[in-house]
Amino acid sequence: MNRLFTAFSPQSFALPAGILTIIVLMVVPIPAFMLDVFFVFNIALSVAVLMASMNAAKPLDFSSFPSVLLFATLLRLALNVASTRVVLVHGHEGGAAAGHVIEAFGEFLIGGNFAVGLFVFMILMIINLVVITKGAGRVSEVSARFTLDALPGKQMAIDADLAAGLMTAEDAKARRREISTEADFYGSMDGASKFVKGDAVAALLILGVNVIAGFCLGMISHGLTASEAASRYISLSVGDALVAQVPSLLLSIAAAVIVTRVNDTRNLSGQIGGQFASPDIWLPVALILGAIGFIPAMPQRVFLPAAAIAFFIWRKLYKREQLAKAIAAMPAVVPPADPGKITLGEVSDHTLVTVELGYGLVQLVDEKRGAPLVSRITGVRKQLSQTFGFIVPQFRVRDSLDMGPSDYRIILGGVVLGGSQVMVDKVLAIDAGEANPQAHIRGIETRDPSFGCPGYWIDPPLRDMAIAEGYLTVDASTVIATHLNQMMAERAHALLGADEVKTLLEATKVRAAALVETVYPTPLSLAAMTRLLRNLLEDGISIAHPLPILQSIAQAVQITQEHDRIIDMVRADLGGLIVSSICPPNERLPVVTLDSSLEAMISQGLIDPVTGQPLIEPDLARTIGERVASLVAQRGPSASAVAMIVQPRLRRALAHLLRLRAPGCVVMSIAELPETQPVEVICVVGEQPQQPPQLTHQPNAAYPSSPVESMAA
Structure with a gap:
């Protein structure tokens, strides 16, 4: 029952009933009294539309204006048709035969002189058609063009903010809907301005028809003299034209107001009043008006009072500005603390x-x-x-x-x-x-x-x-x-958050915009970039030089989107950077390796079902950790750091192990060791006592390949 009542509510019938009424006005003759009622309603509607356009904070607050303009124009044209019928049929009976509204406009506004009415009507037509309507149409056309040209950029900005986590999906939908409504609004206003222009032309043609047809009918059908026909029919026709032209002028002003608005939190009155409320504006006005008023040929009784009014406005605004500055300079009054109130900062x-x-x-x-x-x-x-x-x-x-x-x-x-x-x-x-x-x-x-x-x-x-x-x-x-x-x-890694990563990327984008755009915000979001850089910091890789790191990430994301694989590929590409942080240039890198049988035992042992990484048994982990820790301690605090070189599959597990037990040892996979880096194997963990603890190297330039090939085997 509630759905049935909602479907047949009075609001749903208001618009169809209004359109049907407009059609009836065009076809069915109506009495003069009803014509007066509809003329008053037309004027009230035009004033309401003008007030709504002035009180809108932004154009989209009155997004239904193009449709309202269409219906108001149709109503005015229907009234023109209905009033033309009444004037031509009953015009010979006198001014009241066409309704009191038309009679009042014909007698009061033009003093019964139809020639004056014609000139007043032509002036209003020129103002409406040439000045207001033409200017509003041009503004609508330019606004529609600029809005449509900026539409792709606004959509991309929304996608970027959404990918960066600066807005939710619901906020993105609302902004897209607002952008679409804005484009539709300015496109509709570009076409709706033609309604006002066409209405002005139609009013001019209707006036001509009424004047010529009324003059002929008065003389032929009703036996009136030329002066009597002109006095009755032309006066009524001009009054009818002025009745229709006043609402048309109001709607033209409303259209111009709505398309020339700038987005502001205030309505048009507040916006203009706030911008004219500066005392610096009114003092020069008062001085200039006063100077003109003291010229002997000028009417002093007009200029001097105007100068006094401008000076009075300046003085009032100046006092208000000084009072606002004094209040702002006063120390803020801190209300007494409520002992029972607990703020969020306290907890x-x-x-x-x-x-x-x-x-x-x-x-x-x-x-x-x-x-x-x-x-x-x-x-x-x-x-x-x-x-x-x-x-x-x-x-x-x-x-x-x-x-x-x-x-x-x-x-x-x-x-x-x-x-x-x-x-x-x-x-x-x-x-x-x-x-x-x-x-x-x-x-x-x-x-x-x-x-x-x-x-x-x-x-x-x-x-x-x-x-x-x-x-x-x-x-x-x-x-x-x-x-x-x-x-x-x-x-x-614990100090790096999404805000810090965003700041870093924006600073890098100033010098390398194309490089940043290859990885952020697509294919890697802000959360993915934060996780990636935090893992690199946890592995001891500084991001003080972001360009090579971003280049490595850009190459890796072209191959895979898996986080762990990206980390391994980036580390392999930054092997020289990792080595340079632990070994001086042109020196051998102290290396610790695992015995091949020990590596095979770890690799073929337990596997973490969640990550797929090898698990090291507790006893074996303790043995490896103690052995490497003792080796690092024997070298002393002044010695260079030691690197453990292992197979890529074991790097992550051993790095986690030695990060806790031997922080002085850096774990690297063999893929991360540069081919030209000389190494010195100082220990092989898990090797039998009779085997030599280190590999010898040839003094020539080819010595780095020997230990690398041995560790790879």
Whole structure:
């Protein structure tokens, strides 16, 4: 029943009933009283359309205007037909025979002089047809052309924002619908402007028909003299034309208003009023009008009051502007805090990295004391950004009452990475291996939280003596900043997010737009690019030089879209970059390999059913990790890093293993080792004791091929 009522609601019958009424007006004779009613309705409709066009914030807010213009034009033409019939049939009876509205326009507006009415009608016709309608039609034509030309670019912008994750699918649909409606609107307005032009021409022809036919009918059919026929029929015809021309002029103005609108949050009155509300506009107006008014030949009683009104407007606007500036300069009144209200900032931390301090360390961030910790952390963030190749998100420093007064801790994404104790009024003397073992330093024994070196918290006057004994001395803010740097340097991938990747790609696009467009936003979305670059950072590959990395990614995505295969192909292409980060140029790369039988056992062993990667048994993993860790420890901290070269299938599993047990060893597949890179195999893990632990190399230029071929076998 509800559906039946909705289907037959009065709103659904309003438009068909209106069209049927227009047809009836054209065909069926109506009395003069009904003609007056429809004339008043036509004028009211024209005023309503004009007000709707002026109150629209943007043209699409009145998207039905072309259809409304069509129906209003049809209504006016139907009234012209109906009034022509009444004038020609009953015009000889007098002015009231054609209705009081036509009589009023014929008597009041033109004073009963039909010659004056003809001239007034022609002037209104020229204004409507030549000025308003022609200008609105030209604006509609240009707007439609520009809108259609910009349509592909707007569609591509929507697709790019959707691929970048800047909008949802529903938002994209709404924007596409809005763009389509805008194109249809301006195209319809380009054609609807012809309605107004045709209506003006039709009004001119109807006036001519009424004048000639009425003059002839009055003299032939009703026996009127020439002067009487002209006085009655021509006056009624001119009044009828003016009744129709006034609504036509209003609709022409409405069409011009709607096509010349610029998108704004205000309606047309507010937009114009806001732009004319500057006091700088009205003072020159007042001065110029006053200067003209003092010319002796000018009518001073007109110009001087106009100048006074303009000066009054300037003074009022100037006072209002000064008051607004004074209010803006006043300090904002902070309402008293509601003790029962809890804000989101009190329960949620939107910063990725946070350094929490005990209340005894708050003076390290006190601006009155120079805020040494803030400047240190800023330097750490800048250094990390240069090392990683992207802008590291800002760090947050805050106090915490649930910690000891001298404690601090470093938090990444809500996870506590580490922390320690520092003494603000003392200096940390660190024994980095160069201190005099016979030295006697008076202080509180401790360990450096960053690298675990032994040290002492000493008084500042003993700093010079500690330096002379070979100790490295740092203050409390430097200790915290160094610990923060050491923690973040191992977690570059955790600091890289979608916002940082988007900023990096946009900066690279300035110099290499075509290269960026080959990988982003298609075929790789922002989420896929973020995951890819995070994996590269986790493998120790810096993105400080994005061009070779993007070139490698562009080549890989032409072959496959699988994430793991792209990583392997990019690493193989960036093998020289990986080697250069761990081995100085023109030197042999220290290499650790696995025995062929051990490699075969891992490769043919357990397989992860989810990733398809080999699984290393716990005992074997512990043995390999301890062996490589001891080898790295034997080489010492000053020695260059060691690379383990394995088969491509085993690289990911062994890299995950040694990242935890032997961070000083870089795991590479044999496909990532450059052909021209000299190597020195220092250990073969899993080899029998009687076998030699390293491969010999020939001193000629061909020596790199020997170990590579051996490891490949």
